[in-house]
Amino acid sequence: MPNLIRIMTDKEPDFHRKTVHLINSAFPDFAFHGAVINKYWRNLYERFADYQFGLFDTESNEYLALGNSFPLFWNRPLEELPDGGIEWALVSSVEQNDHGTQPNLLCAFQIITSPNMRRAGLSYKAVEIMIDVAREHGLGPLIAPVRPNRKSEHPRTSMEDYLAWKRNDGLPFDDWLRVHLRLGGRFIRICPRSFIVENSIAKWREWTGMEFPASGDYLVPGALVPVTINLESDRGTYVEPNVWTVHEVRE
Numbered sequence: 001m002p003n004l005i006r007i008m009t010d011k012e013p014d015f016h017r018k019t020v021h022l023i024n025s026a027f028p029d030f031a032f033h034g035a036v037i038n039k040y041w042r043n044l045y046e047r048f049a050d051y052q053f054g055l056f057d058t059e060s061n062e063y064l065a066l067g068n069s070f071p072l073f074w075n076r077p078l079e080e081l082p083d084g085g086i087e088w089a090l091v092s093s094v095e096q097n098d099h100g101t102q103p104n105l106l107c108a109f110q111i112i113t114s115p116n117m118r119r120a121g122l123s124y125k126a127v128e129i130m131i132d133v134a135r136e137h138g139l140g141p142l143i144a145p146v147r148p149n150r151k152s153e154h155p156r157t158s159m160e161d162y163l164a165w166k167r168n169d170g171l172p173f174d175d176w177l178r179v180h181l182r183l184g185g186r187f188i189r190i191c192p193r194s195f196i197v198e199n200s201i202a203k204w205r206e207w208t209g210m211e212f213p214a215s216g217d218y219l220v221p222g223a224l225v226p227v228t229i230n231l232e233s234d235r236g237t238y239v240e241p242n243v244w245t246v247h248e249v250r251e
C-alpha cells in the first residue's frame with residue numbers, strides 16, 4: 001500500500017491540474033458533455049475548496065484518488081430526495097450558497113481512484129475521508145447520488161432489477177454499491193434523471209465513434225442506460241439514473 005496523505009484543494013494551489021488525469025481516465029468521452037454539470041462543477045474548486053480532497057502518494061509523488069463534494073441544505077425527509085440527483089443537488093448547492101443559506105448536509109459529487117491502483121481498497125478510504133470532511137464541517141448525513149460502476153455492462157437491465165442483483169454472499173453485485181453498503185450506506189431511492197447529456201447526432205458520433213443510421217435506442221460503451229437517437233430532431237439524449245445513498249455522520 002502506498003504512503004497516502006490527504007490534501008485539501010485549498011492547501012494545494014495547482015490541485016486541479018495535478019488531479020485532472022484521474023478525472024480524464026474515469027469516464028467515457030460523452031460523460032464530459034453534460035450541460036448542467038459542465039456549467040456548475042467548477043464551482044466546487046472556486047467556492048467549496050475545503051470540501052475537495054486528493055490522496056497523495058508521498059512515494060510516487062502523485063495523486064492516486066480524488067474526492068469531490070459540496071455542502072447542501074435539505075430539510076425534507078431523505079426519502080424525498082429528488083429525481084434530479086446530482087444535477088439538482090449541484091445547482092441547488094450553488095444557488096443556496098449565492099443566497100447565503102446555511103447548509104446542513106454534504107453531497108458527494110464523485111470519487112475516483114487511479115486506474116493503476118484499482119482493487120487495492122482505495123475507494124473505501126476515499127468514502128471514509130468524505131465522511132470525515134462532512135464531520136469536520138459539522139454537516140451530516142453525507143448523501144450521494146451513486147453511479148453504480150458495473151451497470152454499464154448491463155445497460156438494458158432496469159436500475160430496479162440491477163439493484164436487486166446479489167452475489168452468493170448476499171452483498172450487491174455492483175462493486176461501488178458494495179463499497180457504500182459495507183461502509184454503512186443506506187440506499188434510499190433511484191434518482192432517474194440524475195445526469196443528462198443531450199446534443200446533436202454529429203456530437204454523439206464524435207464522442208463515441210459510432211454510427212447512428214436510424215432513430216432508436218443505442219448501447220454506447222460506458223453508458224448505464226441506452227442513448228436515444230432521434231434523427232428527425234437531430235438529438236441524442238442520455239438520461240442517467242443514479243441511486244440516492246445516505247451515510248450517517250457520527251461524532
Ligand SMILES: CC(C)(COP(=O)(O)OP(=O)(O)OC[C@H]1O[C@@H](n2cnc3c(N)ncnc32)[C@H](O)[C@@H]1OP(=O)(O)O)[C@@H](O)C(=O)NCCC(=O)NCCS
Pocket residue numbers: 026027109110111112113114117118119120121122123124125146147149175176178179
Ligand atoms: C469505482 C471506483 C472508485 C472503485 O475504486 P477501487 O479503488 O478500484 O475500489 P476498491 O479497491 O476499494 O474495491 C472496491 C470493490 O470493488 C471491487 N472491484 C474493483 N474493481 C474491480 C474489477 N475490475 N472487477 C471486479 N471487482 C472489482 C473490489 O474487489 C472491491 O470489492 P470487495 O471489497 O467486495 O472485494 C473506481 O473503479 C473508479 O474510480 N472508477 C471510475 C470512476 C467512478 O466510476 N467513480 C464512482 C462514481 S463517481
